[in-house]
Amino acid sequence: METPLTANIKPGRRPPDIKAYRKAGGYRALREAVLKMRPEEVTQTVKDANLKGRGGAGFDAGLKWSFVPMGEEASGPKYVAINADEMEPGTFKDRLLMEGDPHQLIEGAALAAYAIQADVAYIFLRREYHLSARLLRRAIAEAYDSGCLGQGILGSEYSLDMHLHISAGRYMSGEETGMLNAIEGRRANPRAKPPYPQVSGLWGNPTVVNNVETVCNLPHIVNNGADWFRNLSLTAEGGTKIYGASGRVRRPGTWELPMGTPLRELVEEHAGGMQQGYRLRGIIPGGASTEFLTPAHLDVKMDFVSVEAAGSRLGTGTIIVLDDHSCPVGMTLNLEQFFLRESCGWCTPCWGGLQYAVELLTGIEAGAGRMEDLDTLDSLAAMLAPGHTFCALAPGAAEPLGSALRYFREDFERHIRQQRCPWSS
Amino acid sequence: MLSKEEMQEIEVEASRYETRQAAAIDAMRIVQDRRGWVSDEAVLDLAGFLDMSPAELDSVASFYNQIFRRRVGRHVIQVCDSVSCWLMGYEPLRDLLIRMLGAGMGETTADGRFTLLPVVCLGACDRAPVMLIDEDLHTNIDQGQLETILDKYK
Ligand SMILES: Cc1cc2nc3c(=O)[nH]c(=O)nc-3n(C[C@H](O)[C@H](O)[C@H](O)COP(=O)(O)O)c2cc1C
Ligand code: SF4
Ligand code: FES
Numbered sequence: 001m002e003t004p005l006t007a008n009i010k011p012g013r014r015p016p017d018i019k020a021y022r023k024a025g026g027y028r029a030l031r032e033a034v035l036k037m038r039p040e041e042v043t044q045t046v047k048d049a050n051l052k053g054r055g056g057a058g059f060d061a062g063l064k065w066s067f068v069p070m071g072e073e074a075s076g077p078k079y080v081a082i083n084a085d086e087m088e089p090g091t092f093k094d095r096l097l098m099e100g101d102p103h104q105l106i107e108g109a110a111l112a113a114y115a116i117q118a119d120v121a122y123i124f125l126r127r128e129y130h131l132s133a134r135l136l137r138r139a140i141a142e143a144y145d146s147g148c149l150g151q152g153i154l155g156s157e158y159s160l161d162m163h164l165h166i167s168a169g170r171y172m173s174g175e176e177t178g179m180l181n182a183i184e185g186r187r188a189n190p191r192a193k194p195p196y197p198q199v200s201g202l203w204g205n206p207t208v209v210n211n212v213e214t215v216c217n218l219p220h221i222v223n224n225g226a227d228w229f230r231n232l233s234l235t236a237e238g239g240t241k242i243y244g245a246s247g248r249v250r251r252p253g254t255w256e257l258p259m260g261t262p263l264r265e266l267v268e269e270h271a272g273g274m275q276q277g278y279r280l281r282g283i284i285p286g287g288a289s290t291e292f293l294t295p296a297h298l299d300v301k302m303d304f305v306s307v308e309a310a311g312s313r314l315g316t317g318t319i320i321v322l323d324d325h326s327c328p329v330g331m332t333l334n335l336e337q338f339f340l341r342e343s344c345g346w347c348t349p350c351w352g353g354l355q356y357a358v359e360l361l362t363g364i365e366a367g368a369g370r371m372e373d374l375d376t377l378d379s380l381a382a383m384l385a386p387g388h389t390f391c392a393l394a395p396g397a398a399e400p401l402g403s404a405l406r407y408f409r410e411d412f413e414r415h416i417r418q419q420r421c422p423w424s425s
Numbered sequence: 426m427l428s429k430e431e432m433q434e435i436e437v438e439a440s441r442y443e444t445r446q447a448a449a450i451d452a453m454r455i456v457q458d459r460r461g462w463v464s465d466e467a468v469l470d471l472a473g474f475l476d477m478s479p480a481e482l483d484s485v486a487s488f489y490n491q492i493f494r495r496r497v498g499r500h501v502i503q504v505c506d507s508v509s510c511w512l513m514g515y516e517p518l519r520d521l522l523i524r525m526l527g528a529g530m531g532e533t534t535a536d537g538r539f540t541l542l543p544v545v546c547l548g549a550c551d552r553a554p555v556m557l558i559d560e561d562l563h564t565n566i567d568q569g570q571l572e573t574i575l576d577k578y579k
Binding site: 077086087088089090091092094095120126127128129130131161163165166167168169170171173182183184185186187188202203244245246247248252253254284288318320321322323326330331334335338341342 | 441442443444446447448449450451453454475484485488489490491492503506507508509511512513544545546547548549550551552553557560562
């Protein structure tokens, strides 16, 4: 089984410096692209590879780039912003890629930039990732020193500047348009779409936002071709995926596996099953803003289309495992408290709805709930769902709430009947 | 007053963007890295330096949780309170920390040694429970280790 994304990543060892990275074939794809490929060819190859964005929404990467004005139509600078904000609770995959192989990210970002003919690329890194910051800073400097960034990259006519931007917190900073505001030195409130960032992003100029894992795939696609990439996967969506598991499993961690690996294989094989004495109750497949799945869903293939068909979303692909010693109401409350704290307060349904939901969940968990509260929570989940708010934070909050009410109804009702949390001692 | 070094560092950041304002967040980080926090006086100085109004800069500062607009202790402890750490028992750990330090969430110890803050998922959920002290990530924390961990931060 091929694992291109983690080939250079050795646990407990320092990541390759530019010499080691180049020795392992690094920056060959960038050289090939800037010297021998037209930007449109890079985009077409990535389209053919069927690379879905790994930031959570699964938007086709090549298609996103194709909305950027090219050639004569393009006036003024263009930008790439790499989303390294990784704040979705339960997600820990971009950290692995940045700490394990920073040059792979830089080469990938440079390839995305070349495809849209960007002048500047920013890596938007969350403040708490101090080790990633140190490693990326050094790697960017090495890349400049050896001509992989800057004026006339690798002897070509293409020039690119790359900067590391250290964020100052808040989940909204990872939302595509919130991030644009954050880079411009404003509050990370979302912007109205359209216009889409690909046409009018940073300072009104065309900008592509891509996730870390998305662009880390690019050197391998350029080196080995679209067919090779599609064949890495078990399903129609190309490539491998960095999956992960947290919670009471025997071996929590991250694994690079073929896209479409069944959920059961993740839980039972790679994560080693549940810890002694714990039973599986539920799974959040891809970060806090994806719907719960249950043990009945273990055969779902973990790609964007299949998880959606099962009623949830692949999201970031790092699963959170709920065990039978943990209270589903308490877990839902923890998730909704997160969304409430991070809501920017712009839309009433989001902020007001979340505040009310947290209040009701707190009451139920504390033993003061009433059966009507469950209907109210159902309608709050419907109100937070897509279509009522300015950005995707509220719909994200609706996913665990609505699905918890559906799959763990009996547990909610037991709290209310017994006027206490059955899990509290 | 901004120091010469601070101004130089901010200028480097400002050169990376199309506008001076874009360096606002970097500028506050640069000041915070040196002084621990961003005082009212620092906001005034930075606003002038970046051609922004102080109110505008302050509204940016107050949006972001990693910009400290109040004085913090010599060391900042950020305890992850998100879902995987919740599943792995961060709550008893947090309660023990509060008892050991005699300071609650959002507070600073009387001797000014530690400030205790909650933080969103630190992206190390497979090693929960997790906390960040200054720039060091502590993972798989066992209650029995807390004292040894804290001892390293004087
Ligand atoms: C509230 C919110 C937070 C988000 N945070 C992140 C994040 O931390 N990292 C990320 O890559 N995408 C995040 N996204 C998704 C981005 O908006 C965007 O879709 C993504 O970065 C695009 O990259 P991709 O097409 O390569 O997946 C977030 C979305 C929302 C609504
Ligand atoms: S949905 Fe929530 S986070 Fe998004 S803009 Fe509205 S209030 Fe802000
Ligand atoms: S939930 Fe604590 S590190 Fe992710």
